[in-house]
Amino acid sequence: MDRSEAESTLNKVSFDSQLQEGYQGIRLIMRAILRGKNVPIHDISKITGIPVPAVSAARRELEKRKFLVRSGGATLTDAGLDMLSLIGICDQEVPRFKAPYEVPDVMLDQIAKFDELGEGRPDPDYSLDQSHAISTTCFRRAMYFHENDAIEGRDIAILGDDDLTSLAIMIYSQEYGLNIKSLNIFDIDQRILNFIESISKKFDVEINLYEIDLIQELQDSYKGRYDVIISDPPYTVEGLTRFAAIGAQMAKEYVGAIAFLSYPNLGPVGNSVFFRNISEIGFSPKELIPGFNEYIGAQMHAGISNIGRFFISGENIDVAEMYSGGIYTRHRGDWD
Amino acid sequence: MDRSEAESTLNKVSFDSQLQEGYQGIRLIMRAILRGKNVPIHDISKITGIPVPAVSAARRELEKRKFLVRSGGATLTDAGLDMLSLIGICDQEVPRFKAPYEVPDVMLDQIAKFDELGEGRPDPDYSLDQSHAISTTCFRRAMYFHENDAIEGRDIAILGDDDLTSLAIMIYSQEYGLNIKSLNIFDIDQRILNFIESISKKFDVEINLYEIDLIQELQDSYKGRYDVIISDPPYTVEGLTRFAAIGAQMAKEYVGAIAFLSYPNLGPVGNSVFFRNISEIGFSPKELIPGFNEYIGAQMHAGISNIGRFFISGENIDVAEMYSGGIYTRHRGDWD
Incomplete structure (x- = not known):
């Protein structure tokens, strides 16, 4: 077998497992197994950013072709190792970046x-x-919010707070003397609101709790009132888009807002659609951090998700005006 | 003066300086000055992610109102400090995240x-x-590419290489025994191609050099041929979009490709439009890292830019099929 036969074999594997990430995804999966040796499926998903059910389907196809065996986790066979070697992947040791966004021991x-x-x-x-x-x-979030000017003097809206991010924000702000303007929790689940109310009494912060079904139309009194929108929405493209759209309505009209959205490793199509959707409602992406959030359980998504930081502009976006000049800076009179 | 008067004053400052980031941007600029004390304009731009000319305009307006003075860098006056305090911003010391993506000494x-x-x-x-x-x-890039499976066995296309990223990739790959399939440099500037050709002889790698004006239509022989697309395009929305579109055409058709695009701190409108444009041509954003690239000179952008990692799907995106179910996972039969 030569390289191009190996490539088409792996391409076929991705096709048979209906992997949206295709050949690229199969490579990532096999590379993760090569490096980790006996690797559980959830770890493969974490490392590759490919959702668990998709990894599982690909693993079945690789097993069928005897490129890997399962013994606890997945391990490559000699045939699997040969395939990787044919497409140029070996098992070298290289220096790695340190894990970013670590919460300090202090x-x-x-x-x-x-x-x-x-x-x-x-x-x-x-x-x-x-x-x-x-x-x-939760503390990684609180630190990250403050690093991005999203705590001091802010009207903060949290859309869904079963994670108790609000509690981490309160503890963190108390510790460092940060002055929140108001903390506003919107949740469909009265149990969560009650619990947050009971603990919030220990903190000197204006807290408002609203029972709300975010699938319903947002009532006017919540519109245009918040500087910061924080959400870890339901993990479908529709759910993510819906919560983002509500967040955009809640943003202060003239000053705009900062939004922090957590979202899962979607397939490439879902991910593209999600970003297209939210850019259309005025979300301007500033930073995307893979694997920022870790969960207890959450099987389908391997217990992790990503966070995005966005600027929501208070002004309307006039697309037409962006397309007048040439592509190099020298063709333009102005920076924007 | 109370909080809401302070907010509208700063909002007015942002309006008078035509700052697209508005009130949020003025806060960021003043906060950067508060923390850094005597801060040069380029550093403010680096810290806030707001382009230099915009920071400069805002600084003029803040100076006019006597909220800051210039003495080398910018320093807040007592009036400026009062404004910050009114909107809730004080100068606390908090633990910070470590700088991510540091190149190790080794x-x-x-x-x-x-x-x-x-x-x-x-x-x-x-x-x-x-x-x-x-x-x-350049080495931060090489490490980052390899971490994302973009070097071994890859047909790599670099669209514009005045940075000599290709040289860093060659040195890095030689050091760790990584086997590149082919390295393909496209540039409008024959001087750069000649230089890369002269140094590439020291490395055992298939290198192809193409003089090409990426504003022209891409010739068929370059289409659908590469696994990895790397570019640091001209820094206008049109230039970024154009280079991304060419990259999408170069991506292998069935297997898709990984793209790494460097881009500047655009204003919020330009940034939104850029992301909308590239999601429409199939770029699925996986990670965005602010301040990843540092340059010698590059005054307008304060000597830094961001990098984005994208998956370019080989398949067409059928948007319609994404909108059939409810928003919670339980409403759906399948993960994608």
């Missing part, structure tokens, strides 16, 4: 306080796609 | 080799928006 006390106060929180309601982020993730 | 020898081999390279042609990335940036 915050462990805050995390302990979070765990203590969070005891007795309601169990996740899986029918609403709830699943709890781990405590460290 | 690669310093490779960087030295790059600097040595790169001596005598052609000077930047500013009329083509050329400006050289610093050597460390």
Whole structure:
């Protein structure tokens, strides 16, 4: 077998497993197994950013062709190793980047306080796609929000808060003397609102709790009122788009807002559609961080998701005016 | 003066300086000055992600109202500090995340080799928006490409290579025994192609050099041929979109491709339009890293730019099929 036969074999594998990521996805999966040796399916999903059911289908096809065997996790056979070698992938040791966005140890006390106060929180309601982020993730978020000017003096809206991100924000802000203007929690689940209300009394912060079904039309009193929109929506393209659209309506009209959206590893099509949708409603992407959020459970998504930071402009976007000049800077009179 | 008067004053400042980032942008600029004390305009731009000319206009308006003075860099006056305090911003010390994507010291020898081999390279042609990335940036890219399976066994296309990213890839791959399938450099500037040709002889890699004006229609022989598309295009929305579109045409048809696009801190409108444009041509965003690239000079963009990693699907995106179900996962029969 030569390289191009190996490529078409792997292409066929991706086709038979209906993998949207195609040949590229099969390479990523096999590379993850090569490096990790005996690798559980959830770890493959985490490393490759490919959803668990898709990894599972690909693994079945690779197994059928005897490129891998399962013994606990997945391991490549000699035939599998040969395939990788034919397409040019070997098992070299190279220097790696350090994991970004690590929560520093100095915050462990805050995390302990979070765990203590969070005891007795309601169990996740899986029918609403709830699943709890781990405590460290909540503080990673609080730090990241503050790094991006989203806490001090802010009217903050959290759309769905089964993760208790609000609690982490309160502990973090108290610790460093950050002054929140108001913390506004919107949730369909009264249990969560009640729980947050009970713990919020320990903090000196204006907190407002609203029971709301975000599938319904947003009432006018919530529109145009918030500087910061935080959400970890239901993990479908429709759910993500819907929550983002509500967030855009909640953004202060003249000043705009900063939005933080958590979202899963969608297939390439879903991911493209999601980004097209939200750019149409005025979300301007500033940073996307893979694997930022970690969850307890959340099987389908391998217990991780990504976070995006967006600027929502208060002004309308006039697309036409963007297409008048040449492509090089020298063709234009102005920077924007 | 109370909080809401302070907010409308700063909002007015943003309006008078025609700052697209509005009130949010003024806050970011003032916060950067608060933290850094005497801060040069380019540093403010780097920290805030707001383009230099926009920061400059905002600084003029803040100076006019006596919220800041200039003495080398910008410094807040007592009146400026009062404004920040009114909107809730104080100068607290909080733990910070470590800088992500640092190139490890173990690669310093490779960087030295790059600097040595790169001596005598052609000077930047500013009329083509050329400006050289610093050597460390080129190796940060090489590491990042390999981490994302974009080097081994790959047909790599680089669209414009005045940065000599190809040289960093060659040194890095030689060091770790990574086997590139082919390295293909497309540039309008024959000086750059000649220089790369002269140094490439020191490496055992298939390298192809093409003089090409990417504003012209792409000839068929370049279409559908590459796994990896790398570009640091001219920094206008039109230029970025054009280079991305060419990249999409170059991507292998059935297997798709991985694209790495560098892009500047655009205003919110330009940024939205850029992302809308590229999602329409099939770019699915996987990661966006602010400030990834650093340049020598490049005044307008404060010497930095961002990088985005994208998956270009080989298949057509059928948007209609994405909108059939409910928003929660339980409403759907399947993961995609």
